[in-house]
Amino acid sequence: MAEEKSVAIIGCGLVGQSWAIVFSTAKFHVRIFDTLPGKLSDGMVSIQKKMEDLEEKGCLRGTISAAEALKFVKATDAIEQCVSGASYVQECVFEDFNLKRSVFEEAEKYVSKDAILASSTGNIFPSRLSEGMKLKDRIIVSHPLNPPHLVPLVEIISAPWTDPTVVAGARTILNDAGQVPIVAKKETAGFIICRIQHTITAECFKLIRDDVISVSDLDKLMPHGLGLRYAFLGALETSYLNANGMKHFCSMYGEPLYELQKQSGPPIRLEGEPLERIQEELEQQIPLDKIEERREWRDQKLAELFKLKNKTTN
């Protein structure tokens, strides 16, 4: 039998570290595994540093201190020790099918029969990951956004043969850990988060290709406009509130919205001159050697927003 509130994390990179923060601050017992002892100890140092940093900024999740949360995390270089007894396994190794597959093959030897096995993958369907495996009905995808401890959304995708209680169980565990799970009902249309994000990216590419707007102006659109609302409201609710409900919205904007889609035209490949221009203009703002610094800035902002959203009523 799996132990309640016991979680295994496979892979001690950035994603694994962040999952460890998510679960430990919610008082889950976390065992985190990596094959390289050096990576494991570095990862543990990094987890501690991040939690202390979040605590200092008043952005640590949950009700316990960083020091207390840290006690919930144990590192191990033996996968057996990591996964046995865990009720939920979150795989976070490098984005490579064969590697992930071999990790699941190894894990299923030792997990409880009632455990849930989840991959963090952002592009491999669970049926491909689980096909032919002994515990194939217990393997799903729980795809986070980075970093999961600051961006709580997780997309759950299941295979046609997944036990429905596994999806329900994953939703409960992720909810209990303070994440916000959403469920793709159809595997082949999954990775919904990517679908929405890529739709926006593609439209931006078209606007640059057609020289409708400069790159720097276009990139103001979200952080000074639409993105401010989307930080609090769903895309559909945004429209609902922009009129007196969705039917009212569609009666006003349905036709122009249809025309705009037609005007947008066929799919665009992200290459050639528009890509050169976007790269060049963005590099002027953020040189390639400053990307890491800018990511830290982003995560700092995400932490502040997380704090803001959690201190106020929803």
Next chain:
Amino acid sequence: MAEEKSVAIIGCGLVGQSWAIVFSTAKFHVRIFDTLPGKLSDGMVSIQKKMEDLEEKGCLRGTISAAEALKFVKATDAIEQCVSGASYVQECVFEDFNLKRSVFEEAEKYVSKDAILASSTGNIFPSRLSEGMKLKDRIIVSHPLNPPHLVPLVEIISAPWTDPTVVAGARTILNDAGQVPIVAKKETAGFIICRIQHTITAECFKLIRDDVISVSDLDKLMPHGLGLRYAFLGALETSYLNANGMKHFCSMYGEPLYELQKQSGPPIRLEGEPLERIQEELEQQIPLDKIEERREWRDQKLAELFKLKNKTTN
């Protein structure tokens, strides 16, 4: 000659009130006009109430108090008094072509020859608004998002015959007022804000039509996921940081992104069964008679986010 930092606002509804807050808190002299004296006095009361409320919450823009800002706003029921001497006119009457056109015809009788005339319209092109008018080279669209005093983005769209100094001047004035103007280089592809927003809405409708996800799960995607980043980062920068630059991003995700666009299929009409389902599920969360309350909640969140973004370094 127009007076510097002197602005005319035509229409004292919600949008006009918000523009009055934007400009007065930035120490522009504002004259706000409406034809109905009752509406004008109600509007002034509402402006005062909103500014005091923002001040109380520590969310008032600019460096002066609500009481001081209020002194910068004068109401008038004579359009001549409103627009004469103004360097910038912001029209905010009801979204009706004939009404807006007649307002501009009236305004151009009294404005300085060097004034900029801008419409708040979200769907009428400036060439249609200005065609055949005496000051047609000085009429543009400055399309805000609601409410402009909390969402600073403004899309400037010009007609083929607009004097380029008018666009540059509008950008400067809006910048000085603390807004974030972006410029559409091509009129027919303008209303870029709507284009991005509608692209997202259309993709959401497709996901609901195909029963890929529930309405409530779908509407978590922005406020607990993508929207958190978009509150601080442009859509292109988001991808740039998700890899080591945009070229790297496209080398990894270009192909799946192209496939996703194909999979998304032809334009969708916002009607029928998916619309019924969306309306029904959203109504369960926000009954139609609670929409106004939820809008107030949204604006409260926008105010808090505005405060957060402005207190921290960018």
